[in-house]
Amino acid sequence: MRTINILGSTGSIGTQALQIASLHPERFRVNAITAHRNADALFAQVREFRPVMAGLTGMESHEVQIPEDLRFCDWRFGREALLCAAADVPCDDVLVSVVGMVGLPAVMAARKAGRRVLLANKEALIAGGKLVMAACPDGEDGPTLIPVDSEHSAIYQCLKASQGNSYEKILLTASGGAFRNYTLEQLENATLEQALTHPNWNMGAKITVDSASMFNKALEIVEAKWLFNAKPEQIEVLIHPQSIVHSMIQFRDGAVLAQLGAPDMRVPIAYAMAYPERIVTDAPKADFAAIGQCTFFAADTVRFPAIRIAYETLRAGGAASCMMNAANEEANAHFRAGKMKFTDIARVVENTLQRAGDLPADTIEQVYFADEKARSIAREEMAKL
Numbered sequence: 001m002r003t004i005n006i007l008g009s010t011g012s013i014g015t016q017a018l019q020i021a022s023l024h025p026e027r028f029r030v031n032a033i034t035a036h037r038n039a040d041a042l043f044a045q046v047r048e049f050r051p052v053m054a055g056l057t058g059m060e061s062h063e064v065q066i067p068e069d070l071r072f073c074d075w076r077f078g079r080e081a082l083l084c085a086a087a088d089v090p091c092d093d094v095l096v097s098v099v100g101m102v103g104l105p106a107v108m109a110a111r112k113a114g115r116r117v118l119l120a121n122k123e124a125l126i127a128g129g130k131l132v133m134a135a136c137p138d139g140e141d142g143p144t145l146i147p148v149d150s151e152h153s154a155i156y157q158c159l160k161a162s163q164g165n166s167y168e169k170i171l172l173t174a175s176g177g178a179f180r181n182y183t184l185e186q187l188e189n190a191t192l193e194q195a196l197t198h199p200n201w202n203m204g205a206k207i208t209v210d211s212a213s214m215f216n217k218a219l220e221i222v223e224a225k226w227l228f229n230a231k232p233e234q235i236e237v238l239i240h241p242q243s244i245v246h247s248m249i250q251f252r253d254g255a256v257l258a259q260l261g262a263p264d265m266r267v268p269i270a271y272a273m274a275y276p277e278r279i280v281t282d283a284p285k286a287d288f289a290a291i292g293q294c295t296f297f298a299a300d301t302v303r304f305p306a307i308r309i310a311y312e313t314l315r316a317g318g319a320a321s322c323m324m325n326a327a328n329e330e331a332n333a334h335f336r337a338g339k340m341k342f343t344d345i346a347r348v349v350e351n352t353l354q355r356a357g358d359l360p361a362d363t364i365e366q367v368y369f370a371d372e373k374a375r376s377i378a379r380e381e382m383a384k385l
């Protein structure tokens with residue numbers, strides 16, 4: 001039996017993690033869950049999973065009436081609720097599946113309390129990769145950080161099968177998002193509704209827009225750098241529209257290992273939750289005869305500048321990737337609020353990075369400073385549009 005606390009339990013990743021927990025009640029006990037403002041969804045989860053603690057991170061206690069039958073658990077509110085679920089409520093594992101850079105303090109708090117972190121929240125790693133990796137050394141009992149992002153889970157699984165051989169290259173696959181086949185002109189006029197229709201994966205709104213802009217892959221390039229200690233030239237992005245090959249690693253002898261399966265996040269979530277065992281999930285099995293073919297293309301960095309920007313931030317080092325993430329969070333939210341064009345997202349991020357200059361990211365204070373600075377420049381850039 002492992003105990004798990006789930007930060008962002010009402011989201012796309014969080015609800016799928018709870019599905020896995022309910023499939024295996026003998027294996028997982030959910031001790032704490034948090035949502036941001038979706039109180040009704042959280043109430044239903046508390047009723048079903050009966051955690052010790054529940055938190056609404058985007059609300060204060062006076063804003064919500066806790067139903068009589070749910071008062072058995074410890075209710076927390078605001079930012080404190082996230083840290084309480086990350087560090088104070090005892091558990092083995094903390095699944096960090098909140099969206100955005102708010103995941104960073106949660107990851108750090110969970111590690112400080114000695115929890116194993118199951119990391120879906122890539123923004124924590126993009127913003128504070130150096131700090132996160134330093135806080136997550138492999139322990140005597142195994143890893144203290146297990147990636148949940150499907151590509152990184154795939155690479156992680158391939159590395160486990162590599163018998164200690166180091167890889168030469170990571171082949172990071174990308175579906176290409178909703179706008180894979182759009183022309184530059186079509187991209188200029190792309191709507192939110194179009195951006196939200198992802199061809200293969202059913203995910204939260206922020207990451208779905210990130211997939212359309214390819215900033216999701218940009219963040220994943222940086223995520224791969226930190227998780228697998230990769231140099232920029234060791235990471236190659238491949239567009240693979242079917243999303244069957246979740247990523248690959250290539251060795252010096254020319255051999256390539258890949259991890260494949262139907263595109264369903266329950267597989268990498270369950271892998272992280274039950275590591276190193278594989279457990280039953282409700283995910284469909286890949287039907288290769290029906291899939292027929294898997295195709296691969298090079299990424300187009302003219303239509304999707306995000307990929308180029310990511311490599312530039314890796315080469316710049318310091319807080320550059322952190323600022324790319326911060327500017328992208330601001331720009332993504334602005335686009336989702338209907339306040340700017342889709343193609344302005346990359347423009348805002350690029351202009352922000354140009355104006356921000358070089359900043360360090362060696363301490364948590366430096367990371368927050370760079371993050372705030374990039375957000376404020378990005379807001380100025382968006383106001384100019």
Ligand code: NDP
Pocket residue numbers: 007008009010011012013014034035036037038039057058082096097098099100102120121122123148149150201202203204205206207265
């Ligand atoms: P969702 O938007 O579906 O869910 C986000 C969760 O976090 C919800 O529980 C939400 O609560 C909560 N939340 C939102 N804002 C905040 C905040 N400011 N502070 C604390 N909690 C907050 O996101 P996803 O599940 O899609 O993604 C979560 C993370 O996992 C992201 O970092 C994403 O990049 C990553 N990821 C997601 C994948 C996917 O398939 N969805 C795949 C790979 C990675 P509420 O419901 O109340 O709003």
Ligand code: MG
Pocket residue numbers: 149150151152220
């Ligand atoms: Mg991914």
